[in-house]
Amino acid sequence: MNNHRRIEETIAQFRQKLRPGQIELSQWQGGKMAVSAVPGSGKSFSLAVAGAILVCQEKLNPNRYLLIVTYTRSAAASIKDKMRTILTEEFKMPPVGFMVQTIHALASSIVNRYPFLSGLNLETSNLVDVSSNHPLILETVENWMSLHSPAFDALLRGENEKSFNYEESEVLRRESVLRTEVLPKFTHTVISTLKSSGWNIDNLDNLANLDNSGIYPLGTVASELYQEYQKLIHKYQVIDYDDLIIGALNVLNNEDARQTLQQEIAGVFEDEAQDSTPLQGDLISILAQDKDCSEPNLVRVGDPNQAINSTYTASDPFYFHQFCEDCRQKNRLFLMEQAGRSNENIINYANETLAWMAEKVEANLIEKQEIKIVGENDSQPDSNPLAEGKGVEFYEPETFEQVLDLMSERIIHLFDKKEQEINTNCAILVRANKQGSFIFQELQKRLSAYDIPLKLIGDRISYSDIVKDILGVLQFIAFPHSSKFVYNILKILAQQEIISNQDFDQLSIYPEKFLYPTPLDDALTPEQEKARKFCLKFLQASIELSSYQLIPFICSVLNYDQLALATAQKLCDRIQKENQGKMSLKAMIETLTNINNTERFEGVETENEDIYTKKGQITIMTMHKSKGLEWDYVFLPFYDKENIFSEKKINGSLKFLGKCDLNDIIRTQLRQEIHQQRLGKKIEPLSLHQAHEKAIQEKQAEELRLLYVAITRAKKLLWMSKSKDNFQNWRYS
Structure with missing residues (x-):
């Protein structure tokens, strides 16, 4: 049998095992295609199979290859591993002819290849991962x-501007609130939304019409903050992740470079397309373009109902919706509706819940779809497993103590048999990290007599957070009378769930009165006293410990996990190396400030998802973190669908601005402008009230989609509960 015939027979055998939607993807030979895939339908497996078939049929090689783009390194590693296995073991072919990259790794490779055309030099510029509390953002605000600016004065006066009398203490309080709570988030939203959409300083005049949308000149505020940020970017010679995409697009503006890259790429597959930004979509569309054809060779795979990041990142499912609609009109939209992950009872419940969700919000915010069980002759392994018990269980006891008791009893029963401990896994999914910490502590007590390992996974800790946390504590130790540094350390302690959230602006305005109150001062509350004691603990440590012992002490107080501790140790080694072993407080602060301001610190990490889904383990993590994972048993102890629609409470310190969240409003208004511009429509700005109402709808829809993601992680058992006392509700209020 010749090689060509053997490959064709292998392809035919593979296609016999595929489901609807998977088959069409494996038959792609060019042009645009959209695939809308329900949870558990095997997107990454389907992409790997389709990619391997294309590599074999088209005889792709390192000089002309298939490009697969993802948005996380773990997803890239997973698809790459699947393709290698299929090519080598099934097709008996070498694992070449394809490349799997994250979108930013792709942009970086293009920029490094054509640095002059990109306008960037990654060797001399540091790449920074900018968040709302990044020093660049904070300096922009300052x-x-x-x-x-008159625009700042409008914010300071607030909603009831006529009654504001500029009393000194109230001015200081409002300035502190704007500086620390409002403007950093607002600034980050403005910059990420505009830059990820391709807007630059030349486009800022378009924002002027937002000034007429309400009592605040938000267009002017956004424009001025954007310009200040760009000045700092150039001052410090740093670039952010949007600059990487922009630099890659600058390269593609050159015809020779564009054609060279396009000739190398036979086609582009995109995974999790609902999570892309406008410029990311532009980048892959241009790379997928064939110079002899007007239509890109582009396949975008995603699920609009799993878009769970769009209200706090620049990702925007609007563009995947548009791509799907365009493909639908050309009969190039395919549905991957059959899912083998969950048992039939869980699938039925997920479908009922999704239908209920679609009735609760505006059209297009929840996609109407139905998960279907696989066919009787399905050959993919472990499809639609048998249910554990009823498959779906719901409890509503009087108190949350009873919820914990019921959950503990169910877990003990599930893990009672030794073989089940080895062959099954379990997750408890929560909305907020604080809920996870609480559950972890309570279950440790209740399961202490049983050999059932608990694993708490936090969302917050990232490498940039570790640098900022340690720097923030050291700055407080060096300058304990600084209002700014007192506020920062209180926020760090609260984020690490060591103290509760309080009015930190009030505590930090007069640091001496907070840290060393006199008998004449107002007595501190128990929570305020706890915060004060932790601050004093750090100050005492700076006296008793040598400088090189401070960072390990800080990490122990902040309750870092093993990966975070390993990263902190790597940071210590870096500081020692740069300061030739001299670990003075001043030297540590200077080194950490430089790292924090000018680079993205690479810590110790793992791309192995087994730590989350290990057999015999109960993993406690947030619903956001659970996306893309699956467990035999999933527990949702704070399940309350109706609570999602409760009105968001406005922090008391923000009430002078009114009931509207300015961060949500500016995101909604900017996206409206950008969407209309990209569709070639006349731009009609949203009023403050319209943007507020639309933002509420979008946030509620995203919370519903998040719940849908959590439900569809379960394979054999979905266990849900809520207590009638409404203890720690959905938003952890």
Whole structure:
């Protein structure tokens, strides 16, 4: 049998095992295709199979290859591993002819290849991962406030501007709230939304019409903050992740470079397309373009109902919706509706819940779809497993103590048999990290007599957070009378769930009165006293410990996990190396400030998802973190669908701005402008009220989609509960 015939027979055998939607993907030979895939339908497996078939049929090689783009390194590693296995073991072919990259790794490779055309030099510029509490954002806010812009004065006066009398203590309080709570988030949203959409300083005049949308000149605020940020980017010679995409697009503006890259790429597959941004979509569309054809060779696979990041990141499912609609009109939209992950009872419940969700929010915010069980002759392994018990269980006891008791009893029963401990796994999914910590502590007590390992996974800790946390504590130790540094350390302690969230602006305005109150001062509350004691604990440590012992002490107080501790140790080694072993407080602060401001610190990490889904383990993590994973048993102890629609409470310190969240409003208004511009429509700005109402709808829809993601992680058992006392509800209020 010749090689060509053997490959064709292997392809035919593979296609016999595929389901609807998977088959069409494996038959792709060019042009645009959209695949909308329900949870558990095997997207990554389907992409790997389709990719391997294309590599074999088209005889792709390192000089002309298939490009697969994902948005996380773990997803890239998973698809790459699947393709290698299929090519080598099934097709008996070498694992070449394809490349799997994250979108930013792709952009970086293009920029490094054509640095002059990109306008970037990654060797001399540091790449920074900018968040709302990044020093670049905070300095942007500080610089803008110092300009005494009329727009800032409008924010300071607040909603009831006529009654504001500029009393000194109230001015200081409002300035602190704007500086620390409002403007950093607002600034980050403005910059990420505009830059990820391709807007630059030349486009900012378009924002002027937002000034007429309400009592605040939000267009002017956004424009001025954006310009201040760009000044700092150039001042410090740093680039952010949107700059990487922009640099890659600059390269593609050159015809020779564009054609060279396009000739190398036979086609582009995109995974999790609902999570892309406008410029990311532009980048892969241009790379997928064939110079002899007007239509890109592009396959985008995703699920609009699993878009769970769009209200706090720049990802926007609107563009995948548009791509799907365009493909639908050309009969190039295919549905991957059959899912083998869950048992039939869980699938039925997920479908009922999704239908209920679609009735609760505006059209297009929840996609109407139905998960179907696989066919009787399905050959993919472990499809639609048998249910554990009824498959779906719901409890509503009087108190949350009873919820914990019921959950503990169910877990003990599930893990009672030794073979089940080895062959099954379990997750408890929560909405917020604080809920996870609480559950972890309570279950440790209740399961202490049983050999059932609990694993708590936190969302917050990232490498940039570790640098900022340690720097924040050291700055407080060096300058304990600084209001700014007192506020920062209180926020760090609260984020690490060591103290509760309080009015930190009030505590930090007069640091001496907070840290060393006199008998004449107002007595501190128990929670305030706890915060004060932790601050004093750090100050005492700076006296008793040598400088090189401070960072390990800080990490122990902040309750870092093993990966975070390993990263902190790597950071210590870096500081020692750069300061030739001299670990003075000043040297540590200077080194950490430089790292924090000018680079993305690479810590110790793992791309192995087994730590989350280990057999015999109960994993406690947030619903956001669970996306893309699956467990035999899933527990949702704070399940309350109706609570999602409760009105969001406005922090008391923010009430002078009104009931609207300015961060949500500016995101909604900017996206409206960007969507209309990209569709070639006349731009009609949303009023403050319209943007507020739309933002509420979008946030509620995203919370519903998050719940849908959590439900569809379960394979054999979905266990849900809520207590009638409404203890720690959905939003952990």
